[in-house]
Amino acid sequence: MSEIASKKHYMFRQSVFDRKKHTIRTILLCCIGTFITACASIGTPSGGDYDLDPPKVVKVTPEFNATNVQKGRVEIIFDELVQLEKQDEKIIITPPQQNFPNIRAVNNRVVVDLRDTLLANTTYTIDFTDAIVDNNEKNVLENFAISFSTGDVVDSLSVSGKVLTADNLEPVSGMYVGIHSDLSDTAFIKKPFLRISRTNELGKFTIKGIAPGKYRIYALNDINRDYRYNDPGEAIAFLDEVIVPSTEAASRQDSIFDIKHIFDTIKTVHYTRFLPDDIVLRSFTSSFKRQYLQKVERPSDDVLNIFFGSATQMPKIEPLDIPAGIDEWSVLERSAGNDTLKFWITKPAIVQMDSINLKISYYMTDSLNQLQPVSDTLSFVNRRRKQDEKEREKKEKEKEKRKKDGKEEEEKIDFLNISTDISQAFDVYKNINIEFDRPIIDLQKNQLKLKELVDSTYQDRDFVLSNDTLSPRKYIIQYKWRQGSQYKFEVDSAAIHSYDGRWNNKFESGFKVKTEDQYGIISFYLEGVPDSIPAFIEILDKSDRVIRKAKVSLPKTSVPNLDPGVYYARIVIDNNDNGKWDPGEYTESNKREPEMVYYYSKSIDLKAYWEMEEDWTVNKLPLDKQKPLDITKNKPKDNDRKKKELERREANEKRRGNSQNSSNTNSTTNNSNATNNYNNTYQ
CATH class of the missing domain: 2.60.40.1220 (Immunoglobulin-like)
Known part of the structure; x- marks a missing residue:
């Protein structure tokens, strides 16, 4: 091939190559531009005024x-x-x-x-x-x-x-x-x-x-x-x-x-x-509640339960298939309003009966909300008897099998359980509350021991023992505690027995009564409280829950022996002097407003060994301005909530935008580098 022809052939090849290179570069740059434009269009622009205006x-x-x-x-x-x-x-x-x-x-x-x-x-x-x-x-x-x-x-x-x-x-x-x-x-x-x-x-x-x-x-x-x-x-x-x-x-x-x-x-x-x-x-809601028999049950051999829909006077109950009266073969545990009655059967022969029938006479509210006398026959069937017998048989077989295999274990005793509300640091104003898991035959004071530590020796102390008025399983020990002294409450093993033959294990609980310098006192100088009507003060915690209660005495009422902490207070004007707040009534024949309640409008930060004295004029502020906001559940809404939500939303959008821009920049840089590499390679 001649030199001229060779040069022409080279120039033709170079021209084709340049056109290909230009075409590829153009396509690559278009792709990069399209990618950047698409990425830039994602999301909404940040900044500008918030839309806080309601519809017009x-x-x-x-x-x-x-x-x-x-x-x-x-x-x-x-x-x-x-x-x-x-x-x-x-x-x-x-x-x-x-x-x-x-x-x-x-x-x-x-x-x-x-x-x-x-x-x-x-x-x-x-x-x-x-x-x-x-x-x-x-x-x-x-x-x-x-x-x-x-x-x-x-x-x-x-x-x-x-x-x-x-x-x-x-x-x-x-x-x-x-x-x-x-x-x-x-x-x-x-x-x-x-x-x-x-x-x-x-x-x-x-x-x-x-x-x-x-x-x-x-x-x-x-x-x-x-x-x-x-x-x-x-x-x-x-x-x-x-x-x-x-x-x-x-x-x-x-x-x-x-x-x-x-x-x-x-x-x-x-x-x-x-x-x-x-x-x-x-x-308020009226204290009136519809009275009716809700349900009855026999959850175990020795318990009969009767439930009413609301508080009621004690009904008359007569056994139909047992000659003796119900109070001769059971003990009663009841709620304060008699809406729950629990009869613990004390006679083994009656415990073994598959069914017990009682006639009950009580009052029921009719459609006109009037009380009418009603009589019903109640049947208490022990539906667990067969299941309990199977479980006992199973346990006996397992016991015999272990005995044959020479693996007989010492039989566990099902003790009568005792519980108290004693804590290691005991409040000077409290009583000891004792509760057994079952009714006991008889509890005498000499079966319990209360001792005080004096000169490194515990000495017996006399106390007052009383029954709870509602439950035969609960008792109360009252004693005038000495602040700072150590005490011990003891019950010897097998000292107390229940009706079903259980006895207690040895029980012992030690405690120390708090000292005077561990407490504080809150005193109020009261104005606006009528001196002719009884009233009481309730000390409240941060949950609006009652911690202590004291009768009002004018002009100064003190509540001592309070633990250090932040407290609130309210006064109840106790018109009927029953020690509790009562709602009102509204009927055609009786219209009565609920008892008045006032709140102290500030919190009280009580320190140990301090007496906080507060002036309190109960009607100085309107009722709707009295309760402190700290313990009010229905608080005002945050007026800036909407603005804060919009600020948060815009911040998120901005972060997403920054992240996307960073990604776009990296992509652009990488693509630019790729283009430069291409140019360097083919030029």
Whole structure:
């Protein structure tokens, strides 16, 4: 081949190679660009203002405060997509509706169709409370309500307040609050509410659309949703005073912030105040409970159980197939209200009976909530007898087999168990409580020993022994302890026997009584407590649980021998002087408010060997401001919760974006290196 031809052939090959190289480079760069663009489009840009604004109303049909409305359909249009949350619980329509309306959210609209026939010359109010939220961030449209009238006038007065549980001043949520223009005591029982509201999470309520006049106000946990009190199991509250809704001109100071949420100025806002706006209703459930025989059982050979649905007076019981009375062949263990009766059979011959029949006469609540005498025949069948016999036979065979094999073990004794509430560091004000796992034949004081350590020797001490009034298995030892002394409680082996032939193993428990410098004292100088009515103070822990109780003495009440710690306190005005808080009653013949309870509004940090003296005017603060927030269960919501959630969400998005950008950068770098390597190779 000539030199010229060879050069032409080389140039042709180089041209083809350059075109291939350029094509490959172009394809590779396009792929890299496409990959980076795709990665960059993932996620949403971070930064910018948070969406904290609730939905805005664009149009309402019928219009706000419209009159002479004939159709029971309401439509609200918003500026964005909306949802309804817990609409059956949160949305309140007044007058109360017998047929629950059809309420729904459709895109940016909320539609309400009332199913009850509209009443003439009546103001209707639909209170959405906080049920309406936007579709994305769930921002709540607070306290939104609309009113319209079927007549010429829209009633516009309102009253508001709180519902608290009467015994611990805890805010009550989800409770109906209603008014009656009929001022008789029977209206609450016989008539549905005229207008209603419902308490929110903090127990707050507002009844809207009220006409001028005089009213009585009630709260009701309306189980059967008939808007009247006809079930003693429903929690209620009532106010003895008549309320008269009114208005007054008022003003408040509002703080104004700039766009960066920095304080700017104070603005005076004038508004109409609706009164009364500080009503406090104290909720309780009647002590009335339906009485009925719930069930009977014989869980073992020697036990008969009878259960009632609520506290009852002691029934009359007669054996049908045993000649002796039940108290001659059993001992009774019962609850304080006699709703649980436990008969321990003490005669072996009766224990062996497969069935025991008793005639029982008691009182049962009828459909009119009246007590009626009833007699029943109860049959107690020992359904475990065959199973127990099989287990005993099995154990006997195993015992015989071990004996034949020369592996006989010492037979274990089934002792009568003893338990006490003795702790190594014992409180000076406590008694020793003793409990056996079965009733015992007879317990004498000389069968028990209490000793005190004196000069390195334990010496016997005399004490007071008493039976528990409800249980034949429980006893109480009372003694005036010396602070700082060491004691020992002992029971010799086989000193005590049960009816079924068991005896106790040796029991011994030592303890030391706490010294004075291990305790503190809380004293209150009280004002506002009536001196003619008994009352008691309860010292509470951080869980609102009662630690100690003391009768009120004026002007100073002290509670000694308290362990160091943080405490709270409340006072119960004990009208009937029975040492406990009692609920109220509301019947046609008897109306009684629950006993009054007051909380000390601060915590008390008690140190060892200190006496904390506190001034306490029980009615200085309104009831709804008394209970410390630390021990209140229904606390206010965190107003910044939504903002914090959005900040957290944006931070996560930013982290994902940074991670993705880092990945993209690495990918770009790697691909760039690959391109450079390619160029270096083929150039």
